[in-house]
Amino acid sequence: MSDKAAEVQVPFQLQCSVNGELKTIAAPPSTRLLTILRDEMELTGTKRSCEIGRCGACMVLIDGRAVNSCLTMAYQCAGKQITTIEGLSANGLDPIQQAFLEEGGFQCGYCTPGMIVSVKSLLDDKPNPNVDEVAEALSGNICRCTGYGGIWRAVQRAIEGRRYWK
Amino acid sequence: MLLNRTSSGGRWRIRPDGPAKVTGELTYLTDMTKEDMLYGLVLRSEHPHARIISVQTDKAKQLQGVHAVLTYMDVPGLNAFGIAHPDQPVLCEDRARYVGDAIATVAAETLAIAQQALEQIEVEYEILPPVDDPELAILDDAPLLHPQGNTLHRTAFNRGDAEEGFKLCTHIIEETYYTPRQMHTYMETEGGLFVPGDDGRLTVYSPTQHGFMDRLQLSRILAIPQSDIRIVSSPIGGSFGGKDELNVQPYGALLAVNTGRPIKMHNSRWESVRAGLKRHPMKITMKTGTDADGKLLAHQVYIISDTGPYSTLGAEVLNFATEHVIGPYRYEHLDVKGVSVFTNNGMSGEFRGFGGNQAIFALEGQMDRLAERLGLEPWAFRKLNMRQLDDLGPFDQPIAMTEGADQVWDAVSTSPLWLEREKIPLEGQSAAEPWIKTGIGAAFTMHGAGLGVGIPDPAGGRLELAVDGKIEAVFGYEEFGQGLIAALEQMLIEQFDFAQEDIRIIIGDTDVVPDSGSTTASRATAMMWKSLQRLHTPFTEQLLERAGAIVGRPAEQLRLSEGGVRKKVGDELLITYGELAKAEGEPIRCETSFVFPTSPTDRVGAHFMYTYSAVAVKVELNTLTGRVKVLQQYHAVAAGPVINPQGFLGQIEGGSSMALGFALMEDAVMEKGHYMTRNLDTYLVPTIADQRGKIEVQPIEHLPENDEHGPRGIGEVGSVTLAPAIAAAIHQASGKWVTKLPIDPSYLQETPFFLSKAVNGE
Numbered sequence: 001m002s003d004k005a006a007e008v009q010v011p012f013q014l015q016c017s018v019n020g021e022l023k024t025i026a027a028p029p030s031t032r033l034l035t036i037l038r039d040e041m042e043l044t045g046t047k048r049s050c051e052i053g054r055c056g057a058c059m060v061l062i063d064g065r066a067v068n069s070c071l072t073m074a075y076q077c078a079g080k081q082i083t084t085i086e087g088l089s090a091n092g093l094d095p096i097q098q099a100f101l102e103e104g105g106f107q108c109g110y111c112t113p114g115m116i117v118s119v120k121s122l123l124d125d126k127p128n129p130n131v132d133e134v135a136e137a138l139s140g141n142i143c144r145c146t147g148y149g150g151i152w153r154a155v156q157r158a159i160e161g162r163r164y165w166k
Numbered sequence: 167m168l169l170n171r172t173s174s175g176g177r178w179r180i181r182p183d184g185p186a187k188v189t190g191e192l193t194y195l196t197d198m199t200k201e202d203m204l205y206g207l208v209l210r211s212e213h214p215h216a217r218i219i220s221v222q223t224d225k226a227k228q229l230q231g232v233h234a235v236l237t238y239m240d241v242p243g244l245n246a247f248g249i250a251h252p253d254q255p256v257l258c259e260d261r262a263r264y265v266g267d268a269i270a271t272v273a274a275e276t277l278a279i280a281q282q283a284l285e286q287i288e289v290e291y292e293i294l295p296p297v298d299d300p301e302l303a304i305l306d307d308a309p310l311l312h313p314q315g316n317t318l319h320r321t322a323f324n325r326g327d328a329e330e331g332f333k334l335c336t337h338i339i340e341e342t343y344y345t346p347r348q349m350h351t352y353m354e355t356e357g358g359l360f361v362p363g364d365d366g367r368l369t370v371y372s373p374t375q376h377g378f379m380d381r382l383q384l385s386r387i388l389a390i391p392q393s394d395i396r397i398v399s400s401p402i403g404g405s406f407g408g409k410d411e412l413n414v415q416p417y418g419a420l421l422a423v424n425t426g427r428p429i430k431m432h433n434s435r436w437e438s439v440r441a442g443l444k445r446h447p448m449k450i451t452m453k454t455g456t457d458a459d460g461k462l463l464a465h466q467v468y469i470i471s472d473t474g475p476y477s478t479l480g481a482e483v484l485n486f487a488t489e490h491v492i493g494p495y496r497y498e499h500l501d502v503k504g505v506s507v508f509t510n511n512g513m514s515g516e517f518r519g520f521g522g523n524q525a526i527f528a529l530e531g532q533m534d535r536l537a538e539r540l541g542l543e544p545w546a547f548r549k550l551n552m553r554q555l556d557d558l559g560p561f562d563q564p565i566a567m568t569e570g571a572d573q574v575w576d577a578v579s580t581s582p583l584w585l586e587r588e589k590i591p592l593e594g595q596s597a598a599e600p601w602i603k604t605g606i607g608a609a610f611t612m613h614g615a616g617l618g619v620g621i622p623d624p625a626g627g628r629l630e631l632a633v634d635g636k637i638e639a640v641f642g643y644e645e646f647g648q649g650l651i652a653a654l655e656q657m658l659i660e661q662f663d664f665a666q667e668d669i670r671i672i673i674g675d676t677d678v679v680p681d682s683g684s685t686t687a688s689r690a691t692a693m694m695w696k697s698l699q700r701l702h703t704p705f706t707e708q709l710l711e712r713a714g715a716i717v718g719r720p721a722e723q724l725r726l727s728e729g730g731v732r733k734k735v736g737d738e739l740l741i742t743y744g745e746l747a748k749a750e751g752e753p754i755r756c757e758t759s760f761v762f763p764t765s766p767t768d769r770v771g772a773h774f775m776y777t778y779s780a781v782a783v784k785v786e787l788n789t790l791t792g793r794v795k796v797l798q799q800y801h802a803v804a805a806g807p808v809i810n811p812q813g814f815l816g817q818i819e820g821g822s823s824m825a826l827g828f829a830l831m832e833d834a835v836m837e838k839g840h841y842m843t844r845n846l847d848t849y850l851v852p853t854i855a856d857q858r859g860k861i862e863v864q865p866i867e868h869l870p871e872n873d874e875h876g877p878r879g880i881g882e883v884g885s886v887t888l889a890p891a892i893a894a895a896i897h898q899a900s901g902k903w904v905t906k907l908p909i910d911p912s913y914l915q916e917t918p919f920f921l922s923k924a925v926n927g928e
Binding site: 038042043044045046047048049050051052054055057084085086088089093097100101102103104106107108109110111112113116131134135136138139140141142143144145146147148149150151152153 | 186196350352812824861
C-alpha cells in the first residue's frame with residue numbers, strides 16, 4: 001500500500017521526442033505544450049497569441065499532424081513525436097519555407113511558423129490539395145498582415161517545389 | 167502592368183528578415199527572457215466608470231515571491247501618458263474611466279504568483295453610471311469624464327454657404343453612416359522585457375512605432391533623463407497603428423526600476439482587447455446635393471467620433487476624417503463639422519487609415535447614391551466632379567501636384583472587372599441559383615501621408631562605413647512586418663550599387679539611431695527614399711575620395727559597386743569596403759535630417775502628399791444567408807515609383823484584407839462600457855477561407871516631371887477604399903444600400919421565392 005502511494009507521488013515526467021531528440025521533462029501533466037516549448041525548452045519559434053486554439057500561431061506537429069500547442073497538455077504528448085518550426089529546418093530550409101520566402105508569404109512573421117507547420121501537415125497528407133482543401137487546412141491559422149495572397153502563392157509554389165524536389 | 171512576381175523580374179527579392187521568420191529563429195521582443203527576471207502584470211478596472219475609494223495592496227505584497235505591488239503613489243514622475251496630450255493615467259488615482267484602466271501593477275517570480283497577487287489586491291469602487299453613448303456624452307447634463315468636459319476636439323471647415331447651396335440643388339442625398347470598433351488584432355500581443363542596467367540605465371525591449379516618443383514618455387513617468395533610457399523596439403509582430411501609443415511600457419519600466427530586476431510582460435489576448443486601442447467608431451451624417459446635370463454644389467457633413475476615455479490621437483484622427491470626408495471632389499459649398507467625444511467605452515486611437523476608412527466609406531456612399539438618383543453611371547459621376555490637376559487640396563491647401571486622381575480613375579474605368587459590370591443583369595441574378603446575386607462596385611480616394619500641418623514630423627537617417635567594412639544604414643524607423651528593412655536594402659542596392667552582403671541595416675534602437683520621426687502615417691519608405699537622395703552625393707564622394715587617395719586615382723574615375731570601389735571604365739575591383747574601412751582618416755559618415763514636406767497653410771492636419779487609389783470589386787451575395795463573398799478585386803494605386811514590389815503588393819493585399827474585415831465581419835461590440843468579446847473566438851477576422859478571391863494590383867508609377875518627393879505612402883491606402891466598393895457592389899446585386907459596417911447579413915437576407923410561394927399559396 002505504502003509503496004503504491006509513494007508511486008503515485010512520483011511527479012509526472014513527460015517523455016517524448018522533440019525535433020527528433022528524446023526528451024524527459026518534469027512538468028505537471030496539465031502543463032500546456034506551448035508553455036513547455038517556449039518557457040522550458042526555449043523553442044520560441046512556436047508563438048503565443050490567442051491561447052484558445054483560434055489563431056494557429058502555436059501550431060506544432062504531433063506525429064505529423066498540426067495541433068495547437070496551447071490546447072495540448074503534457075500528458076497528451078507522452079510517447080509522441082513533436083516537431084516545431086525549428087525542427088522543420090534542421091537539415092536546411094524545407095521547400096515550404098523556401099516557397100514562403102520566395103513568394104512573400106509573410107510580413108511580420110509572427111503567424112508564419114504556425115502557418116508553415118499547417119502547410120507541412122497538409123502537404124504530407126495530401127501532396128496535391130485543391131483550393132478547398134488548402135482553405136480548410138489553413139483556416140485555423142490567422143495572418144493579419146498579408147491578406148493571405150502571398151500565402152496562397154507560397155502554398156502553390158510549395159506544392160510544385162515538393163514535386164520537383166522529390 | 168499588374169504587379170506580381172513575374173512582372174517584377176529581378177526586382178522581386180527575398181526579404182532580408184525572411185529566413186529568420188520562416189525558420190522561427192527570429193527573436194521577437196516578447197520572446198526575450200533574462201535570468202533573474204520577474205513577471206509583470208497589471209490590475210485593471212472591473213468597471214467602465216467608477217470612483218476608486220481605496221486600493222489595499224498589503225495582502226498581495228505579503229505573498230511569497232511577490233517583489234513589487236505598485237499604485238499611483240509609486241509613480242515618481244508624471245502619472246500620465248498620451249502621444250499628443252498625456253491625460254491617460256499610468257495608474258488610476260481616484261477614478262477609473264474604462265475597463266482597461268490600470269490600477270496597480272505587480273512583479274513576481276512566476277506568472278502564477280503574479281496572477282495570485284492581482285487577486286489579492288482589494289479595490290473598493292463606487293460604481294458610476296457609464297457614459298457609453300457619444301451623442302449623450304456631449305449633452306449638457308452628461309456626467310463629466312474630464313474637468314474640461316466630454317469634448318476632446320471639434321473640427322469645422324467651411325467654403326461658400328452650404329445652406330444657400332442646397333437651395334440650388336436639384337438632387338440631394340441625406341444619409342447617416344456607422345462604422346465599427348475595429349481591432350488591430352496584431353498576432354503578437356503587447357509585451358517586452360525591461361532591463362535595469364548596472365549603470366543605472368533602463369533598457370526597454372518593447373514594440374512601438376516611434377522609439378524616441380516612448381523614451382520621452384517614459385522619462386516623464388519615471389522622472390529620469392531621457393539619456394538614461396534605451397528603447398529597443400523592433401522586430402514587431404504587427405502593429406497597424408495599435409502599438410504606437412504606450413501600452414505595457416509604463417508598467418514594465420516602473421517595476422524594473424522599483425525591483426532592480428528584469429521584468430517580462432506579455433499581454434494575454436483578453437488583456438490586449440480590454441486595454442488596447444481600437445478604430446474610432448464613427449457616425450457620419452452627410453447631406454450632398456447636385457444640380458440637374460450632376461455637378462456637386464453642396465456637401466454638409468457631421469462626424470461624431472467615440473474616442474473613449476483618454477486623448478491619445480483622437481483629435482488627430484478626427485482632423486484626418488474631416489479632411490477625407492471632403493476628399494478628391496469639387497464642391498461649391500462645404501460645411502463640415504466633427505466632434506471627438508470622451509466616453510467610458512474602450513480606448514480608440516491610431517489605426518491604419520487613421521479616420522480615412524470611416525470618412526471614405528461615407529463619402530463614396532454619397533457618390534454612389536447621387537449617381538443612381540441622377541441615372542448616371544457611378545464612375546462617370548465621379549469623373550464629372552473629380553478634382554482637377556492644379557486644384558487645391560480638400561482644405562483648400564496647396565498640395566504636391568500629381569495626376570493620380572485621373573490615373574486611377576482611368577485605370578478602373580478600363581479595367582476588365584469594371585467593364586464586366588454592365589454585363590451583370592439587373593440585380594445580378596443567376597438562373598441556376600436564383601438566391602445568388604452578384605454585383606460590381608468601385609470607390610476612389612486621395613489619402614494623405616505624413617502627420618500633416620501642426621505636428622512635428624522630423625525625418626532623416628545616416629549612412630556610414632563601419633569599421634568592419636559594412637555599409638551601415640541607420641534609421642530610427644521600426645519594422646513591424648511592412649517590409650521597411652527590405653525596402654531600405656533594395657534602395658541601397660539599386661541606388662548605390664552595393665551588394666546585399668555589403669549592407670548592414672540598423673533600426674529601432676534609440677541608443678544608436680537618429681530620430682527619423684515616427685513609423686506611421688505611410689511615411690517611412692518615402693522618408694528613407696528622400697534621406698538617401700540627400701545622402702547619395704556626399705556619401706558617394708566621401709567613399710570615392712578615400713578610395714582614390716589610397717589607390718592613387720582621381721575619384722571621378724571611380725564608382726561604387728558590389729564589394730567595393732571599381733573603375734568607372736572596366737570592372738576591376740580596386741579596393742574592398744573592408745580595406746577602405748581599415749585605411750586611416752576621419753570616419754566616413756553622412757547624416758541628414760529634414761522634415762516631412764508640409765503644405766504652406768495654417769490648417770492643422772492638412773496634408774501635402776497624397777496617394778490616389780481606386781478599387782473595383784466583385785461580390786457574390788447569398789440572399790438566403792445574407793453572406794457576402796468577395797470574388798475579385800482590382801486596385802489601382804498611384805503612389806510614384808514602386809520601391810519594393812513584393813512589399814507594395816503585400817501592403818495593398820494586406821490592407822484590403824483588413825478592409826474586408828471592416829466591411830463584413832469585425833466589430834468589438836461593447837455594452838454599457840464592457841467588451842462583449844474577449845478573444846478571437848468572438849472577434850472574427852478574415853481567414854484564408856474568406857480570402858479566396860483574385861486580387862489584382864496595378865501600380866501607377868508615373869510622377870510629374872520635376873516632382874522631388876518620390877514614392878508616396880502605400881501602407882494605409884489599401885485599407886480605405888474596399889468597404890465602400892463592397893457596399894456599391896452589394897447595391898448592384900441586391901438594390902439595397904448599406905449604411906452600417908460591418909454589414910449585418912440579416913439586412914441582406916431575403917425570403918426565398920419558393921417560401922413566399924408556399925406562404926402565399928394554397
